[in-house]
Amino acid sequence: MELFLNRISDGLSNGATYALIAMALVMIFKATTLINFAQGEFAMFGGFIALVLATEQGIPMWGAVFGSMVITAVCAAGIERTLIRPFDPSDHLPLVIITLGLFLGINALAGIIWRFDPRAFPELFPSGNALTYGTATLSWYTVGTLVTIAVVSGGLTLLLNKTKIGLAFRAVSSNLESSELVGIKVGPTLQFGWAIAAAVGTLGVCVFVASPFRQLEPNVMVTGLIFAVSAAALGGLDSLGGAIVGGLAIGLVQSIAVPYLGVPSELSLLAAVAVLMLVLLFKPSGLFGTPQVERV
Amino acid sequence: MATSSPKFVFIQGTGGYRAYKFLGFAVLALLILIVAFAYNDTGSITLFDNDYKLSVTRVTKSISFMVAILGLQVVAGFTGQLSLGQGFFFGTGAYISAWLVADQNWAWFTSLLVVVPVCFLFGLLFGIPALRIKGLYLALVTLGLAAIFPSLIKLDVLLPYTGGAAGKQVDSDFIPPSWLPLDAIVDALHKIPLVGQYFGEGEGLSSKEEQRVWTFFLMTILAIICFKMVSNLIKSRPGRAIRAVRDNETSAAVNGMSLAFNKVMSFGVASALGGVGGMIYVAELGIASEGDFTQLISILFVVGMVVGGVGTLSGAVVGGLVIAFIPDWASSTQNLPLVPERWLQGPTGGLILGLGLIVVTFVLPGGVISGVRKIRDRIIQVIPQTPELGIPAGGVALQAGSTEGIEASTDGDAMSASTTADDG
C-alpha cells in the first residue's frame, strides 16, 4: 500500500513536468496548429541558462529560474519573428522542417557549450517529506511540482482571460481572419504565444531536474518531448487544462504500469507512444480538445 | 526561369541526346572508380591543421543512408506523407540482417529476401492506420515510432535476437572473388601521372582494403538497383498516379484513383528501402546497436532529404552524403583560424546540420539539387519528345521548377518537376 502511494507520488511529480512541457506545446498549437518539435530543446536550454545564472552569477535559485524564463521567452519571440513568421501559417511542412532544424541545432549547441556530463541542479523545493505514512512519503518535491502546476495554470488562465493580449491570443486561436478584421496584429500575438510557451517549458525542465534523483544534461528532453507530446495529445492538443490532465496521467501510467503490470522500464516510453497512437487514431481531439475542424 | 540561350540543346531520342546521357553515365562510373580506389582508408586531406579522413568505408555508410533517404523520398516527397520514423525501418532491416548473418549464417544479400518483405509488410501495416492521420499528426506518430525503436530492441523477449543494449556483432566480411584484379587496377591507377599518388602506395591492396573496396562496389550496385527501381516506379502508371495524389489530392480523388492503395503501398516501399539501407549499414559497420537507431537518425534522414531536395532521386544521394560526412568532418575540425578551440568540440556536426536545414528552407527550399538544376538549365536544355508523333515538341522546353508535373521527366531522376514551396 505504501509503495503504491510512493509510486503515485512519483508519478505525479513526473507528470507535472510532462504537463508543463505539454502546456507549452498546447500554447503554440492552439494559435497556429503547429507542433514545435524543438519545444523540449528550448526548455532544456532554459534549464542550462538557469543553472548558469545560479552557479556563475550567484543568483538565488528561483531568481535564476525566473531570469531564465524571461531570457528564453525573449529568444523564442525572436525565433518566431525571424524563422517562423516569414512562412505561410497554413503550410505546415516548411515550419515542421524549421522546428526540426532547431531541435538538432539547439541540442548540439547545448552539447557544445555545456558538454554532455550530467550536472546536478540546485533544489527548488525544500528537501525532505511533507507527509509520512508508514513507509509512504510525500516529498516536498512532489508537493512543490503540483503547486507549480497550479500556479502556472492559474497564471495562464488570468493572462488569457483577463488581459488584452490574452484576449487577442484566444481570438487568433479561434478565428484568424476575424481577428485581423477587428484589428489584432497576428504576428505579435503569435510571438507572445511562443514566448509564454518557452517560459513555461523552461520552468518545466527546471522543476524536472530540481529533483534529487535527476540531473541536467543536453539530452534530457529528447525522450521527454515524446512523453509531453503524448500528454498533450491525450488531453487535447488545444486544451491547456487537458495538457495538465494528460501530463499527470502519463506520469502515473509510467510509475504504475512499470512496476505493477510487470512491464520493464523500457516500456514506459512504449506505453506513452501507444497512448499517442491510439489517441491520434481514434480520438484526435483527445479528452478535452475541440473536435478538429481542418484549420484552413 | 527563362533559359537565356542555353549552350547545349539536346533533343530526346536523337543521337546527340544519347551521347549526352552516355557521358553522364561515364562520369558517374568514373566517380565510383575514383572513390573506390582513391585514398583507400589510408589517406586524408589536411586543411588548416585539420585531418579530414577520406575513406571508402564512410562512403559505403553514406550509401546506406542514401537508400534510406530514397525510401523517405517515396513516402514524403512522393505522396506527401511526412514520416519522422524512417529510422525505425532502417533499424529493423539492420537487426534482421544482423541476426540472419550472425546467427543463421546467411549471406548478407540473401538476408534481403527476408528484410525486404518484412519491412514492406511493416510499412503496409503502418500505412493503413496512417491513412487516418494527416500531416502534423502523422509526423508526431512517426516520431513516436522512431523513439521507441531502441526500447523495443532492448525488450527481454527479443534479447537473444538483438543482443540488447550491447548490440549484435556480426563478423562477416565481403571477400572479393579472386578473379577480380583489384591489385592490378590499383597499381595501374597509381601509375597515372600527377594523380596516381592518391591511389594507394603502388603495392597493391591489403586484404582488408580489398574487402572494403569490394563491399563498396557491391553496395553501390545494390543502391543503383534500388534507385533504378524507384525511378521506374515513378514513371509507371501507378507512379504518375501517386504524383497526382501529391500534387492535388482532391482532384486525384475525383479522378477515381485509388488514393488509399497508393498511399499505403508507398509506405510499404519506403519501409522496404529503409530496411535495405539498414542492411547496408550494418554490413559495413559490423555491429547493430540500438543507440544508432534513435529518433536522431530519423530526423537526420529528413535533414538529408530536405537538404538534398525533396521529391528528387539525386537529392537522396546528396542527402546521404551530407548526413554521413558533415558530422564526421565537423568533428575532425579542431582548428579553425579565429575560432577558439573550445567551440569546435562537441557535436558541431549537429549544429551545422540543424542550421543548414533552416538555411536551406529559407534560401533553397528545393534543396541542393534544385540549385544544381538551375545552373544546369542555363547550360543544357533537353527537349522532350511527344510520344505519338515521334517528333520533338519543338520549342517546348522542360524547365526546372515548372509545374507541369505529370510528364515523365527527361533525366529520370526527378519525381516531379515541381517540389515544395517555391518562395520560402
Added chain:
Amino acid sequence: MSDTSTTTDLVLDVKGLEGGYGQIQVLHGLDFHVADGEIVVILGANGAGKTTTLRAVSGMIPRTGSVKLRGEDISNAKAPDLVRKGVAHVPQGRGTLPELSVEDNLRVGAYIRDDNEVDADIDKWFGVYPVLGERKNQRAGSLSGGEQQMLAVSRALMSRPSLLLLDEPSLGLAPIIVAELFERFAEINKETGTTMLVVEQNAQLALGIGDRGYVLESGEIFTEGPADDLINDDAIRKAYLGV
C-alpha cells in the same frame, strides 16, 4: 479625375478596383462610392464578385486600383489597419469566434479602442439585441445563425466605425430573422449615422433599406442607381427578384 471637391465627403471612393484569388481575376475594374451616412447596396447573382469586392476593399485579398477612405488612399492597407481607420467588416458567414463567449466576442470587437466606455457599449448592444445579453457567457459557437449574425454586427460596431461593411448578412438565415435584422440595420444607420456598404443576394430586403445600389455581374458593374429606381426597374426585377 472628375470633381475632386466632393470626394472628401465620400466615405468610400473606389476606382478601377481589380482583384482576385491567385490566378483567377474576379473583379475587372469597379468604380463605386459611398457617401456619408448612406446605405449602399451591392447586388448580384452568385459568383458575380460581391463578396470579393468587400474583401478587396478590406485588404483581405491582393488588389489593384484606387481605394480612398475619406480622401485617404488606403489602396495598400492591410486588414488590421483598416479597422483603426474606422472600417469594420462583418465577413460572410458571420466570422464569430466560436470558442469565445458572447461577451468576449464583443470585447474583442473593441480591441483597437483604449477608452473606458467599452463596457458601456457592450451593455448597449445587449440592450439592442437582448438575446445576446441572455447568452453573454455562452460559447458563441453555440448560438443560432441569426444570433451569431446579431453578434457579428454588434462586434463590428463595437469599434465605433464610420463605415460598416456587411457581407451577405441574410445568408443561411430564416426570412423572419432576416427581416428583423435588416430593420435593425436601418435603425442603426438612422440613429448613429454609420455609413454602410451591404453586399446582398436578397435584393428586395437590401434595396428596402438602401439609399443606392450597384448591380454586379461577372466582376463588372452592370447598373447602378437610387434604390427606388432599381426596385422598380423591370430588368432588375426579372433578373434578381424573380418577378
